[in-house]
Amino acid sequence: MKLASIAFAAGMAVAASVAGAQELKFANFTPPFHTVNASVIEKLNADMSAASGGSVTVRGYHGGELGAGPVEQYVRAVQGVADMTWGLPGYTSSQFQKTMIVEMPGVVPDGKCGCDALWDAMDEIKGEFPGTVPVALWTSEPNIMIMRDKVIRTPADLQGLKIRVAGATAAEVATALGATPVQMPINQVYNALETGLIDGVFTGSSTLDDFKLDEVANSFTIGAPLGRLAFFAVMGQGSYGALSAEAKAVVDGAIGRGVSTSAETAWNATGEAGVARARGDAKNTFVDLTAEEAAAFAALVMPVTESYVASVGGEAALAAMQK
Template identity: 25%
Template sequence: MTRLTRMLLGATVALGTITGAAWAQDATLKLHQMLPPQATIPAKALRPWAEKVMKESGGRIKIDQFDAMALGGKPPELIDQAKDGVVDIVWTVIGYTPGRFPSTEAFELPFMMTTGEATSRAVQEYCEKHCMDEFKDWKVIAWHAHGPGLIHSKNPVNKLEDMKGLKVRGGSRMINQMLEKLGATPVGMPVPAVTEALSKGVIDATTIPWEVTPSLKVAELVKNHTGFSGKNGLYTQTFVVAMNKASYDKLPDDLKKVIDDNSGIETAAFFGKVMDDGDKVGLAIAEKLGNNIVTLDEAETQRWKDAAAPLVEAWEAEMTAKGKDGKALVSEARALVDKYSTGM
């Protein structure tokens, strides 16, 4: 072998080593979620978040977003798709796996939440303290909540008695239990199923915030929307942006930092604010259609609060039986919501 050949071979090996090292530091991540791409969260939260991560990584992280369960499975399976490495990142409703993440349910209790942004900050701070054991199998990017939940119904809901016997879609265990306390018949289903369920008469009404109504065509399918007086909404649901631990762990430290810099309370607040902004869009569509938009007065709202109140005590007792101080968790959740809602 000539000296030149040896030099060329050595250079080729060195180049291959360098190239291999560079490629080892890059990552293509699959992000999977349940809603159509035009919905608020995929369009206004997940996509901008992914673009920010990709930009701050200098292009070394690529995130491919798959909407509307494009990679298969059903919405309740998303959390395990991230755990098992079927995908790298998911956005999902925590309550789609009932009883699995019980500590988060404090924020789904009736009249706990205020705005999506303030409540999301509260959820993030609370979960960093109280939920890490339940989410130990994931790298959590953010926990968050949506804006005030309403009752969207085919027939008007002007008072508590109008809920009696209504088949109402609920999105989580706690919301279904609340609907029972209010006299309705809860029908559990993931949010993508709402459009068909309303159009086929499987349900008479649904519990969702304004922001998701446009993508589900809810304002076209029902003509009545009932909200409540005061700063606290009837309910919210909690969400998580969760990453496969192995996908995170195998990143080099500088790319882990990019993910970390786009995780936590400000990311949670961003998702919550996006949902608040989406509420304005959904409301405007219903107003343009001339729908009946009801805000129950303080006295009637108090009747709903009183009817739903036993659910809070029941949840506190249930959590205490699991070895957690349920009353303390509710008190802390309320205090955090108040903390981040100051000045509203």
């Protein structure tokens, strides 16, 4: 009887676990080889599965399976098309005005993770994430110049060139340097470079591997203070609210700074690997700016940071990011 009772109880526990199983859909507009998959989606799945005994899991839907447009990722979480999504604040800059302060040159202090800067400022920026629960916030490696047939050594070399930017903050930086900013999602940049629609792009070097940009670019300038990109992963408030108390506890334990640090560390590693590989290609020219050469760019872009912060009333957010 005792053994039978134990077996019955164990069977009931397994049945309850299966009955309460929750697979969260994570929409990914990029292919599964993109850095976000292992560093965010698979990490969330592993952490939640371990914490719940396998009853709460995360499944990635890659390549835009739940909707291809990068710009629409946030609203897909709000509307419940997916439980979780990731994207760039820059694609809808007007929504994330204070969040995007972190993208500006000189904002993230040396030695501080951009993800920590964002979480430290959460009290100031949380209103920019309506209808969602922030899952991860992080930044890219510092932006570099990725160009086609244009070698950039001084700001004068950028005059009049068409430069793709992700959002409003990078557009202000490009304008300050004399370039013409062209805003477009990253998945359109390869073709735009290949066809000459743009002359180059200010973005992180992780795009060399994640989006193969070195296949259509041949000049890279490193060391100018161009800021960085910000990213988010969010869960729709509706999806979160529908979870049981136990499942919410699992989700709460997996989101936040830990997965954000995982993402930023992976972005930096991908960027470093991409640069190392591209340096080995004889077709490519690399310009590594000296401190003096970088200062010429800094003189033009640093005032942009101060102006932008003032324009969005972001003084408190800036202070929190830099503490």
